[in-house]
Amino acid sequence: MPYGLISTAILLLPFAAALATPLIGRGNRRRTTWLMTGTAGVCLVLSALLFPAIADGTVLRQTFAWAPALGLDFTLRVDGLTWLFLVLVTGIGLLVGIYATWYMPREYPLVRFFSLLLGFMGAMLGIVLSGNVIQLVFFWELTSLFSFLLIGYWHHGKSARDAARTALIVTVTGGLCLLAGVLVLAHVAGSYDVDAILAAGDRIRTSPLYLPALLLILLGAFTKSAQVPFHFWLPQAMSAPTPVSAYLHSATMVKAGVFLLLRFWPVLAGTEAWFWIVGGVGLATMLTGAWAATFQHDMKAVLAYSTISHLGLITMLAGLGSTLGVVAAIFHTVNHATFKASLFMAAGAVDHETGTRDLRRLGGLRHVMPITATLAVIAGAAMAGVPLLNGFLSKEMFFAVALGANHGLGLDALTVLVAVAAAALGVTYSLRLVGGAFFGPLRHDFPREPHEPPRWMRFPIGLLALACLAVGIFPAWSVGPILRAAALSVLGAQLPAYNLAIWHGLTMPMLMSVIAFAAGCVLYIALRRRIAARDGTPLIDRIHAMYGFERVLAFLTSTLPDLFAKIFPGRKLQVQLLLVVVLAGVFGFLAVQPLPAPAVHGMQVDPAFALLWLLGVACAIGAATQAKFHRMAALILTAGTGLAVCITFVWLSAPDLAVTQLVVESVTTVLLLLGLRWLPKRIRGLAPRSRAARFRHIRDAVIALGVGVGLASLAYAVMNHLVADSASRFFLEQALPGGGGRNVVNVILVDFRALDTLGEITVLAIVALAVFALLWRFRPAAESIGSARQRGDVAPAQDKHALADQLAIPALLILMAAPLIALFALHLFLRGHDLPGGGFVAGITVTMTLVVLYMAAGARWVEARLKIAPVRWIGAGLLLAIATGLAAVALGKPFLTSYHGHWTVPVLGNVPLNSALLFDLGVFAVVSGASVLMLVVLAHQSLRRVMPAPDAPRDADEAGS
Amino acid sequence: MNGALAIAPILVPLAVAAVQLLLGIRLRGLRTGLSFLSCLALVAVAAMLMMSASRSEGAALVYNVGAWPARFAIVLVVDRLTALMLLLTAVLALMVLPYALGRWQRMGPHFQPLVQLLLVGYNGAFLTGDLFNLFVFFEVLLAASYGLALHGSGARRVGAGLHYIAINLTASMLFLVGVGLIFGVTGTLNMAVLAHLVPDLTGTPRALMHAGAALLGLAFLVKAAVWPVGFWLPRTYSAAIPPVAALFAAMTKLGIYVILRLSLLLFGADAGAASMHFGSEWLLWLGIITLAVGSIGMLGARELGKLAAYCVLVSSGTLLGAIALHIPAVTAGALAYLVVSVLGIAAFFLLAGLVVPREAPAGAAQLESYDPAVDALFAAEDERRVTSPAPVVILAACFLACGLLLAGLPPLSGFIAKFALLAPMLGHGRGATVLFALTIAAGLCTAIAMVRAGIQIFWADAEWEFPRVEPGETISVVSLLGICLVLTFIVAAPWNYLSATARQIHAPGHYIHAVMGQATETRP
């Protein structure tokens, strides 16, 4: 059916045009204009075509699959209400487009502006076309976004920036609330589809989630429609270019909230909560807006506050819960859009011509720009509700609704009173606006010399003014069917009888109009001088919502975070580690339920073992106490503990571990010794121990004790509850037949779990690279260099300190010993598969050889004689390991599947010919490469002292490639 | 040959890194080319794995390294979740690579190999089905991350790196103790076998197993930077150079991944009454607190880098809370959110590196904090007719996109992801409701923080001096955001995959069976 296509086209065209605008060329103003107005025009025509289809209350739906699994379909839904808004958005969009072309400064490319306007138009059309609440929220947020960008269009002014920021934050907050709201609503209704939700009215109103849903959705509507107390963003938004104010902030976007209220009126309205919240807020907004508008001096400010007031009026109409109220609300939405847009444009014209919008500086413009003046008078009269204009009719209807209300006598009286008061104020500010600008004596001190604005700038104003007249004089003919269709789509069967006539006879509403009009005029005469004299609005000046907003923002963006940072000093490492440790304790303790029962079976204690650990523990505690002031001692004590661990491994039948532990121990110690020299000297008693320090010590001691006890008991418990058959049995059985090795641990490492080993050597490689990267350009701190001399530390890599200079004989011995150690390494490597040893140990041993050489002869000597490129060793080793594994893949077996056999070589004895051996060779290469690289780079740190700086990159490259 | 496909994500980058090391630091062009090839290969492999995974019911393929039975040796398992994470990381790496080509990789030697090795760590951790092997690959990942975090050196990075390393070393210790405990009482390291054994555990062994799991969990929480053990993250990430920070965006998600995987495998629906949903209450509330803390931090952030880092915290918290709910639909939403947030945060980190003057340290753009200013209504307009130069417009657009993405606002996929995450949360108890509310609030905080930063940077003064932006850098950012834009409109297929993934991991029976099936057959 074509209707679906039409609605789709209406939605897509603006977005397409928005994207096309920039492509059209920045300079070309004319084409941009045509694109904008053309798009709007086409959309308007298309919308018009839809009317016959929906006039009788039928709903057009067009659905596209979006995310069906999520229950999301992209549905375009057109009914009377939608159609009304379609026409508003596209029609006024068209006029604004024309107007903006002439309003915006000539030398200014309109690309960004029109592209944004078109984008907004698309988003707004998206809202009203949405047949799916998520889709509605989607476009809802988009309008907030575009309004933000348009308000901030002239972002070089601070006020524009602040206004944009405020508008965005307020509307986005509302949008997020709306999202939550519709999610709850859909949760209750069981669907995201608008029609399904509209059908589930009773279920929703009776659900316990009704109130939260209502509140959230209302928050969305109120923020968008600038209801008290969220109204403050709208006046601020007036720092946007006037076309934007006319389009977004009076005619369309701010009506989105109203649209939402009307859209869900059948589902949400009719409850106490609805009446009190919506009605109350609307009432307050209407009055506040009107009151504030009366006291503004900026024309746009007057219009902004009056917009707020009228939005409040519409909201209140929707809130009263009477069906006639709905009709009135819809009617007034249209009327307000027409006269307010034209007034904004008129104000813009004045600003454009005279260069000011300040009512105190304006006057008598009717002499210089009579046509604009006439149009402004008409529109202003419509705003004031003068008979024969559309404003009058909707006001009459409003009075009728107010009178018809029956929520208890006092309340009704209040409603009527407020209605009259607001209307009166409306008259006042209308008079002030039009009178102040166009009547009175002509002033001659304008920033610019005023004359009639260009024809095409007046045209849109005129057209809208004409609409005001048409609706005002022939309501039934001009707006009747539209209004009926829209009201029908909201109210359906319960559409009330109403009569769009200019003259109902001498009715109560008529009387109220007269009173209001008279009161308004009197008020204007009485107050005009006083208003002109004073700045700001009486009474509500002090409770300016804007300040509240700024304060909240300030609290959120500075007070709260600072406070938080004070509570959690997350920057300190000690605090973080403390938290980790304590949390570990807590987790562990809470998890162990029931607490394990101590079992007593196990080996009986060997006193020698106990003694060993007595020493070991003593060393550990000693290290803990000495680490601050006597680093050397602490290092030695730590090594002592390491030795105890090593012996334990031997004792408890883990020879491989013992060997590895030993070599790692020694290399680590060497590294630490190399590092020790760069740390600052620390003498006990320089810093007096404060009470805080003492407290920390006690606290940490307690924590340490807790962790110790915890881990000890865990260890004891687990040792007593070991599972009967672990995976290990399999390894012991398979090691020889499957892995071809007698040393099961080594077989596991290079065969069963070779992937672990691959990862492990990768870690080594990475660390070596990181160390190199960190140190290659690094110079030690100056002060530590000087003092390093006096320390007794071992400093292997300094030519000055090299043993060769001081004790020649030992140096010689070491030099001779070096090859032997290397040979031993080879032996360790080869036997690894059957006896303790293997690639890792061998690699470390080779490193030790190098260390010995460095100590004996000094770095320069060594590097002069043997070219070491450790990084290459690492790369080669990794490749070898991978290649070994891939060989199996080439044979169609999984990665790292091993092949093995044995062969005998003289001297070395029975050598396993084994793919695992190659893998182990890779391990060997990486390990030696990595550890050598680290040692070399560290050693070169000490060389740098005696070396001229420019040398550094060279030796870095030597080591690096 | 499928098997080789499973191991490829580990071997390709490893081999490439090795070759790059052999090439030495002078042939930079060749090294870069290799990196690109490897990333492309990874994307391709991951895509293939994803296809085969989406065809199969349980685990797509179980790969016994060394042809030893799965129960005893190391096994790699590929299911939908694994494939997803692999693809995500590969794409991320590929997108980030162009960014680093220029000035960034020259800040130190061996940048490219380190990135490759980082990928080895990622992929290994995603693939492995063995607890200790997981530890090993975690260490590979961490070691590489140490190297990269320190890339470029300088007091700020080294200071942050010191903390980062110290904390992660401590966490690794916890990891080891946990593994030890679990192995001690169950006698296996294979996750599937473990899941098979858990229901039969009783008394003390069960208690000890729980203790082990708790310590493991803590280790992963540290990696995921969850409050109160996540303070290291903002400093480390904001100190690292942008491309590195972008690559790290997936690292916290790895912690989340493992928690998701293990908690559903070991303590899922059929783990027996005593172990079911073990610790999920804790995870939920820790996640919620992390979310709140992250949001606050974001609001207070004075640098873009910090802002991005706090975004990471927020997403971590959201994800942790979401997966702790044990609701398949929410998990699916969480996965969608995970994908989007990784890409978005990465893009944001990259962008943060571009919009600050080059001479300033990365992310040092100072943002003003608001104070109750005097009412600035209708101040005289300063209508300077300045049109921004094109590159700045692009940057601004990207920034806007990042903001929308991270705040979960339309039209970018962040909105869809957030919707998918939030919608199923309703009606599942207090915790879920709190999480629901906070997630939305976090979106608002993000919006506030971003708009504030954006206005400050792009609107406040036209004189803001931007560095010369290299093409590669723009390409990276734009392409990352492009993916997110595409994901807004192409929703159906990805969503089906994700929801199927969620269903799969919530019913671990197939996974366990697939691995155990391999357990019986021994090597030929």
Place this chain on the structure above:
Amino acid sequence: MEAVLAIAIGALAGSGVWLLLRPRTFQVIIGLTLISYAVNLFIFSVGGLRVGADPVLGAAADPSRYADPLPQALVLTAIVIGFATTALFLVVLLTSRGLAGNDHVDGQDGTP
């Protein structure tokens, strides 16, 4: 025997943790070393304690004659990785000392 080892593990871990929480980088690194000793012993211990049962296959085929090799293999890997990371930490510590001018873990010499 188990009890002694358990106590030893506890003591090492305790003193390690105490050092871990100290403000000087050197103390932290020594602390980490001690903790890793404890952890290695812990993993080793979950294989059960055996005397004179090296997992190096001899004549006897009966698996129950040998100590559990798997924990030993794990510890081996753990030792190596621990060694690597400790080395890296040491270098970072030195660099930080050089750049920050002091050896406080937070880079600024505040409380001792």
